[in-house]
Amino acid sequence: MNxxxxxxxxxxxxxxxxxDVNLVATELLGKALCTRFDGRLTAGIITxxxxxxxxxxxxxxxxxxxxxxxxxxxxxxxxxxxxxxxYGIHHLFNVVTNVEGLADAVLVRSVVPFExxxxxxxxxxxxxxxxxxxxxxxxxxxxxxxxxHHYGLDLLGDTIWIEDVGRCFSVEEIxxxxxxxxxxxxxxxxxxxxxxxxxPLIF
DNA sequence: CTAACGATTCGCT
DNA sequence: GCGAATCGTTAGT
Numbered sequence: 001m002n003x004x005x006x007x008x009x010x011x012x013x014x015x016x017x018x019x020d021v022n023l024v025a026t027e028l029l030g031k032a033l034c035t036r037f038d039g040r041l042t043a044g045i046i047t048x049x050x051x052x053x054x055x056x057x058x059x060x061x062x063x064x065x066x067x068x069x070x071x072x073x074x075x076x077x078x079x080x081x082x083x084x085x086x087y088g089i090h091h092l093f094n095v096v097t098n099v100e101g102l103a104d105a106v107l108v109r110s111v112v113p114f115e116x117x118x119x120x121x122x123x124x125x126x127x128x129x130x131x132x133x134x135x136x137x138x139x140x141x142x143x144x145x146x147x148x149h150h151y152g153l154d155l156l157g158d159t160i161w162i163e164d165v166g167r168c169f170s171v172e173e174i175x176x177x178x179x180x181x182x183x184x185x186x187x188x189x190x191x192x193x194x195x196x197x198x199x200p201l202i203f
Numbered sequence: 204c205t206a207a208c209g210a211t212t213c214g215c216t
Numbered sequence: 217g218c219g220a221a222t223c224g225t226t227a228g229t
Contacts, residue, residue, distance in 0.1 A: 050210070059210070061225095070225060088222030090211050107210055138211050148224085181210050 008032075009164045013156060016078030016097050021104035024078075024097045025051040026174060026195050028106055030167040032114055033093075035144045035160050042120050042144050044111025044134050045167065045203075048196035050179045052094075054103030059185035062103035073152045074103035081153040081160055083146060090138030091147045095155065095162070109180070109194075110135045112201040113143070114165075120144065169197050 011031065018024055026049075034043040052060040054074060061084075062071040073082050074096055082094035082105050094105040111134045113120050120133050120143035134143040141147070146160065155161050176192040183189050 052210075061210080068226075084210090085222095085224055087209060087211050088224070092210060094210085109210085132212095136212070179210070184209090 007164075007166050010156070011162045011164060013077075013079050016095065016155070017099050018078070019098055019102070021051045021053055021097050021106060022193060022195075024095075025049045025106045025193070028095065028108070028162070029174060029195060029197055030165075030169050032163040032165045033108060033111055033140075033144065033160075034115075034163055035146060036158060037145050040116065040119055042116035043114045043163075044120070044140060044144060045114050045165070045201055046108055046111050046162075047199075047201065048108075048110035048135075048194070050107040050109060050195070051193040052105050052107065052179075054098075056188075057185070057191070058188040059179055059182035059191075060103070060105070062105075065103070071103065074105050075101055076152075078104075079155045081146075081150050081155060083141070083148050083151045083153075085148050086138065091141040092137045093141045093144075093146045107137060108140065109137045110196065111140045111144070112203070114203050117203070169199065173197050173199055 028046050028049050031046050032043045054062040062074045073080050077100045078097040080096040082096050086092050094107045096105050098104040113133050124143050134140040177194045179194045
């Protein structure tokens with residue numbers, strides 16, 4: 001219990017090492033993705049994710065056990081950060097899941113500002129609080145200060161981590177759809193492995 | 204070494 | 217709705 005009376009618990013290794021990446025993905029909804037750089041805390045409640053599986057999922061960078069310098073961290077034990085550059089501009093943040101050797105990951109696509117909203121806006125160069133601060137995988141990474149040099153970071157540490165802040169969504173509130181931007185994956189693009197909530201969250 | 208392209212975003216039309 | 221921005225990764229020569 002902290003000063004506000006809210007129960008907050010950092011997720012432990014057991015959360016990330018589970019075998020079902022889609023289960024982990026749905027359970028990440030409502031959790032707080034937190035960063036602390038130079039003593040400055042920012043956090044957002046996760047409202048949209050996508051699951052990627054290293055076996056039989058052509059949308060996954062580690063599909064068919066493809067091992068490169070970039071995909072290497074996906075083969076680590078769950079609970080690491082997989083951050084990569086997309087379109088030369090955007091730093092996309094993923095949570096590595098499953099046990100060592102099984103390369104699964106969850107892409108975090110949207111968070112709602114929870115703590116440090118001012119700093120998140122500053123990082124995004126946004127002055128109007130009604131504008132989009134952290135919706136979209138590139139936008140949320142920028143708002144939270146996550147960059148590719150955080151590749152491989154342990155999420156059990158105190159730089160980037162995820163907390164249970166006592167917020168969860170009902171099955172009815174969790175929507176599914178095809179994953180965004182993976183049309184190249186053929187039949188695997190049809191999988192409903194994107195999970196999101198449209199519940200209003202204002203802090 | 205070369206070249207194509209991407210798990211995107213933003214501004215403009 | 218459309219297109220530019222922008223560069224690391226990847227596969228192929």
